[in-house]
Amino acid sequence: MARRRRFWPYLRAGLLTLALLAAGYTLYLDFRVRHEFEGRRFALPARIYAAPLELHVGLKVPEDDVVRELRELGYRPTARADGSGWYLRNGAELEIALRPFVFWDGPQPARRLRVAFEAGAVTALSDAQGGELALARLEPLPIGGIYPTNNEDRLLVRLSDVPKTLVKELIAVEDRNFYSHWGFDPRGIARAVLSLGSGHVQGGSTLTQQLVKNFFLSPERTIRRKLTELVMAVLLELHYSKQEILETYLNEIYLGQDRDRAIHGVGLAAQFYFDKPVGKLSLAESALLVGLVRGPAYYDPYRHPRRALKRRNLVLRETRDEGFISAAQYQAARATGLGLNPRPSTGTTPYPAFVDLVHRQLRHDYDEADLRSEGLRIFTTLDPRAQAAAEHALADRLAAFDRQGRFGKPGLEGAVVMADPQSGEVQALVGGRDPRYQGFNRALDAERQIGSLFKPAIYLTALEDPSRYTLATLLDDSKFVWQPPNSEPWRPENYDKQYHGQVPLYLALAHSYNVAAARLGTTLGLERVIATARKLGIGRELPSYPSTLLGAANLSPFEITQMYQTIASGGFRSPLHAIRDVTTMDGRPLKRYPLAVAQVFPPDPMYLLTAALQDVVREGTAQSLSNWLPPLGAAGKTGTTNEQRDAWFAGFSGGRVAVVWVGYDDNRPARLLGATAALPVWGEMMAALVPEPVAFPQPEDIEQVTIDPQSGLRADAACPGALALPFVKGSAPQERAPCAGNPVVDNVKGFFQRLLGQ
Amino acid sequence: MRLLFLLATLLAGCATAPPQAPSPLPPAPVAGAAPAVPAVPAAPSAPSAPAANPAVERLMASARADQAASRLGSAEATIERALRIAPHDARLWQQLARIRLQQGQYAQAESLAARSNTWAGGDNALRAENWKLIAQARDARGDDAGARAAQRNAERYGR
Numbered sequence: 001m002a003r004r005r006r007f008w009p010y011l012r013a014g015l016l017t018l019a020l021l022a023a024g025y026t027l028y029l030d031f032r033v034r035h036e037f038e039g040r041r042f043a044l045p046a047r048i049y050a051a052p053l054e055l056h057v058g059l060k061v062p063e064d065d066v067v068r069e070l071r072e073l074g075y076r077p078t079a080r081a082d083g084s085g086w087y088l089r090n091g092a093e094l095e096i097a098l099r100p101f102v103f104w105d106g107p108q109p110a111r112r113l114r115v116a117f118e119a120g121a122v123t124a125l126s127d128a129q130g131g132e133l134a135l136a137r138l139e140p141l142p143i144g145g146i147y148p149t150n151n152e153d154r155l156l157v158r159l160s161d162v163p164k165t166l167v168k169e170l171i172a173v174e175d176r177n178f179y180s181h182w183g184f185d186p187r188g189i190a191r192a193v194l195s196l197g198s199g200h201v202q203g204g205s206t207l208t209q210q211l212v213k214n215f216f217l218s219p220e221r222t223i224r225r226k227l228t229e230l231v232m233a234v235l236l237e238l239h240y241s242k243q244e245i246l247e248t249y250l251n252e253i254y255l256g257q258d259r260d261r262a263i264h265g266v267g268l269a270a271q272f273y274f275d276k277p278v279g280k281l282s283l284a285e286s287a288l289l290v291g292l293v294r295g296p297a298y299y300d301p302y303r304h305p306r307r308a309l310k311r312r313n314l315v316l317r318e319t320r321d322e323g324f325i326s327a328a329q330y331q332a333a334r335a336t337g338l339g340l341n342p343r344p345s346t347g348t349t350p351y352p353a354f355v356d357l358v359h360r361q362l363r364h365d366y367d368e369a370d371l372r373s374e375g376l377r378i379f380t381t382l383d384p385r386a387q388a389a390a391e392h393a394l395a396d397r398l399a400a401f402d403r404q405g406r407f408g409k410p411g412l413e414g415a416v417v418m419a420d421p422q423s424g425e426v427q428a429l430v431g432g433r434d435p436r437y438q439g440f441n442r443a444l445d446a447e448r449q450i451g452s453l454f455k456p457a458i459y460l461t462a463l464e465d466p467s468r469y470t471l472a473t474l475l476d477d478s479k480f481v482w483q484p485p486n487s488e489p490w491r492p493e494n495y496d497k498q499y500h501g502q503v504p505l506y507l508a509l510a511h512s513y514n515v516a517a518a519r520l521g522t523t524l525g526l527e528r529v530i531a532t533a534r535k536l537g538i539g540r541e542l543p544s545y546p547s548t549l550l551g552a553a554n555l556s557p558f559e560i561t562q563m564y565q566t567i568a569s570g571g572f573r574s575p576l577h578a579i580r581d582v583t584t585m586d587g588r589p590l591k592r593y594p595l596a597v598a599q600v601f602p603p604d605p606m607y608l609l610t611a612a613l614q615d616v617v618r619e620g621t622a623q624s625l626s627n628w629l630p631p632l633g634a635a636g637k638t639g640t641t642n643e644q645r646d647a648w649f650a651g652f653s654g655g656r657v658a659v660v661w662v663g664y665d666d667n668r669p670a671r672l673l674g675a676t677a678a679l680p681v682w683g684e685m686m687a688a689l690v691p692e693p694v695a696f697p698q699p700e701d702i703e704q705v706t707i708d709p710q711s712g713l714r715a716d717a718a719c720p721g722a723l724a725l726p727f728v729k730g731s732a733p734q735e736r737a738p739c740a741g742n743p744v745v746d747n748v749k750g751f752f753q754r755l756l757g758q
Numbered sequence: 759m760r761l762l763f764l765l766a767t768l769l770a771g772c773a774t775a776p777p778q779a780p781s782p783l784p785p786a787p788v789a790g791a792a793p794a795v796p797a798v799p800a801a802p803s804a805p806s807a808p809a810a811n812p813a814v815e816r817l818m819a820s821a822r823a824d825q826a827a828s829r830l831g832s833a834e835a836t837i838e839r840a841l842r843i844a845p846h847d848a849r850l851w852q853q854l855a856r857i858r859l860q861q862g863q864y865a866q867a868e869s870l871a872a873r874s875n876t877w878a879g880g881d882n883a884l885r886a887e888n889w890k891l892i893a894q895a896r897d898a899r900g901d902d903a904g905a906r907a908a909q910r911n912a913e914r915y916g917r
Contacts, residue, residue: 054842054843056811104835105836134813134815134816135813135816135817423838572873594838595841596866597869599868599869599873603876655845696876
């Protein structure tokens, strides 16, 4: 008795403590459930879009290219009386039912378009009633996103947008008593506990429990965790309505994997598997999604279509057995095929190199966490046609080298950057031979010797002073030794190991003579030339060695593109950029990235430099470009580095400036020239894009004068090989070449020019 | 010095049609009997007076309306959209320069007006307008000498 009495208070205290602990733990769980469920918003990735295609009369675009873009946007080639998202081809006319889209400058409603084509250009543009349209914008191609750390992707949907049948199927298969239970289903628990010993837990959890598990808990399977899950499920049911729980569940659930991208929620799953909004899913289609809940990998309809079909039909049968659908509905749905979206999977993005650039530029203005969770919409400058041309040209050329069998393994690599010279908008970016591979981005991060690509900086420095240098000025290409104080003498050599004597400036650049360029650069002064390169857009510090003149510095293809953008625009530097606009998820504008232009060189020397770079293509090291392009006055420069480790071509046509690099990642000699490895990629890519001729109106202060290239003096008809070159007025040589006559009239004219030029 | 300036303005004044310079500039080898002035291949696309493109005209008008209503961000976006269609239209560059001036971005305004000048071809009125814009931009930045020089250019072309 006494013993009992002594024991009882302890037991009571123990039980009380236990009860208090349990209550405390429940309170803690309650806090977590309320706090996290309410505070929790789904992390939505930033969505990235390419530049939209703007149709207008006169636009040079083949009909096939427009159709390809529509197909990539998921438009179907069949008319549907209602709805949008389709196109029809009637000979040279295209009828398009545009989907509505919220652009950065406001929403654009769904509309019908008629577009007529002739000879690769748009000749008429009208609406469905035949009313002429000035301009029509296709929706931009989605090209990827910036995802939460686990690459979760989803499209949020409201419960009211989800078909009732989908909800019924889900309840029939996953949780029949959903609307009546309090968060758990005793039969389900019993089943789960019993199967614990067998090593794998079979479902049996309610939808609420599944949600709790995905939301709050780690995936381990213990009794304690199961109990916590149960308590939290009950708490969730206490605080929230069935509708709220169901809506969250439908957005949370994991339904598939697209390479590195995890497909969450029925909204994105509907788009991924069927390319439609969730509201448009048929009975059979929604049954497939519901079937995936149990094992998106095991029932993956692309990999295991039979298994997926069987599972889908099971979902349909159970839905019928529950009385949610009729026998006739069941039979009809069962008879349909899977009807999957045939679009090949792209993972997080088909353009990892470009998206990488977008991401880096966004980081200047946004928190990483916001980019990965706020659902921002990023409108970029990517031109899908330019991108495709660049990818194909590089892959084709590298494949051709592979077939030659002399380049070993790992094979040659390459990179391409293309931009609009007028605005600095990046149109295409390829980071390696496999453009889908998300790895080393050579376009941005490969830092390689640039070789002769640097030479325009030397010649531009000279041409800025027309009283001393013109395109006809004879440069000395004889043996040259530079003795800097306190260091080894520098003896530059030409590629052909020859010296070429007196060479007019434009020819020295056209043939890329190293000795003449090195002598000119040291005469002008290393610092002046480096200052020119900086103004052209080379941001990083270049070493103050004479070898910098011949391109010993390591730069990325992207940095070189900036330099050539300034040249291609006639001296107006525009920072290369990949983003135009950023809006919130619902379309509110957040930030514009406006066109920025800085005039860093006057037009005259830029005009002369452009003429010289056109000579490189016309008669210099890039002559072979004529194998790909008609004479458009394209301008550019080849580059080949020591022991042929790097092959470069940088150049521009009317609307595009582009840089191509080819070499080995480990920097071993590639035994390739800029002209044989990089130039063909450039030529093939530009040829695919219907290039425009180079347009650089002749400035007022420029005149054309006929020159004898041998002597660099004025020529006339008697001189063989005479050549018209542009000169800043008054800077052309007055003296006549030995081959030319000496008429008085011209002398008088020359006198006036000298007078005005001073 | 003064004489030279006079001479220059005189000559500029005489030139009713200033050198309508052809664009791409491949220096052509002169074969046989060369004329006193070397033959330069005709321009495939004339830089000035671009063919009226209804899309560009519509966007320009819309941008002008935005400007009048002080919706400068929208005006800027619209002009950039037009420039993607017609990058060689000097009027568009000038309108963008004017927007930047209104926004107080004087360095941008000056560069954009200079950009417009490179595509202006024989349109002297447009050039004069560009130089006025440059003068205003320089004036706003406190560059008095530069502003005066730009103003002189404006007068030269405005004649």
